[in-house]
């Protein structure tokens with residue numbers, strides 16, 4: 544076997560010829576090529592050989608991805624503070640406006656902090672870095688980086704990253720704080736505010752069957768990811784809430800957010816310039832959230848009340864605006880990611896283009912109406928903590944005969960903590976409203992009568 548090995552003199556002479564060759568190439572390159580070109584060639588050779596022979600592999604997760612937020616970065620931001628422990632020597636802490644100051648502060652990862660995570664037998668060391676932009680209007684770029692062994696690359700891609708996403712979602716589901724986001728056009732980013740609306744399905748004054756229907760619909764939507772995938776439909780559901788002001792449309796949105804434990808993105812149609820803008824705004828929202836567009840009737844000036852005489856140019860303007868709105872809603876369905884609930888509210892459904900209301904754009908239409916006796920009882924239970932009273936019968940009678948919104952009834956019930964006083968005040972309010980309506984009806988009759996004889 545030893546015989547097969549080359550002799551020492553052969554090895555030395557091979558090494559000498561290789562070195563001579565390398566020197567010759569180097570001299571030729573130095574003589575013939577400009578210095579910058581030579582440096583470039585050497586750096587390429589270095590990069591190639593070091594990548595080929597190195598056993599390291601680096602993953603980088605930047606905060607932006609394809610002109611939107613990088614969802615993996617957002618998930619990492621939620622997950623990493625929960626694993627940062629003895630392996631790190633610093634932690635960023637703070638409170639936001641909505642935090643309980645007596646509770647421990649919220650943790651976050653400081654820039655340049657190194658920390659380790661153990662997953663499936665691998666020890667992965669992460670760093671959060673940031674790059675300051677050269678131009679003042681470009682935001683700071685932040686990214687997590689981690690170098691692992693090349694042989695672990697597949698495991699990290701296939702199992703560790705999905706694990707980060709899943710764990711972040713579980714943390715969000717368990718967390719008791721929700722946020723409502725509004726889009727800041729100047730900074731091109733969503734601004735979160737703590738969402739602490741107390742409305743729940745329990746406190747809502749609406750027909751119990753309707754509540755049941757909405758809750759079941761939401762549950763079945765959340766459970767049917769596979770169904771949506773099999774039938775080739777986007778995993779989204781569109782709800783239209785319509786009804787007079789003060790009947791609880793916004794309260795219903797809040798009840799849904801609390802029920803689903805979902806953040807709300809409050810989207811302003813007026814703030815969106817074009818399709819590209821919309822897609823950019825939507826890609827920076829997170830999955831499993833509610834997209835809310837309130838008072839959509841105020842967006843379109845179009846009136847479908849065909850009894851009204853409208854100028855030709857007005858009709859054309861309305862049609863343009865309607866087209867833009869339909870495009871906007873279709874854009875929502877296309878670009879807003881998965882597991883989304885899209886809610887549109889309006890005071891006047893008749894003003895909306897019927898094309899907007901078709902299934903696929905708006906799947907479920909919910910009418911929020913005036914206060915019924917059952918609605919009043921719900922409000923009395925929430926505001927006064929009472930289930931019955933001898934004044935209830937009298938209130939039921941008036942409430943059935945007029946149009947009082949739950950907001951108006953709730954307003955009266957808040958006047959006093961003393962149930963008797965509050966109920967008495969409500970009766971007076973309802974009676975005066977009834978009287979006002981009757982007087983207005985008589986007045987209208989009189990006007991019509993006079994007009995007939997003129």
Ligand SMILES: Nc1ncnc2c1ncn2[C@@H]1O[C@H](COP(=O)(O)OP(=O)(O)OP(=O)(O)O)[C@@H](O)[C@H]1O
Nearest residue numbers: 746747748787788789790791792793794949950953
């Ligand atoms: N159905 C309801 N159940 C319980 N509370 C209600 C209901 N409707 C209205 N309220 C009370 O009235 C207030 C105003 O209601 P809300 O803003 O939800 O009505 P809205 O229909 O969204 O009104 P708008 O069309 O003007 O936006 C709520 O904060 C809540 O206290």
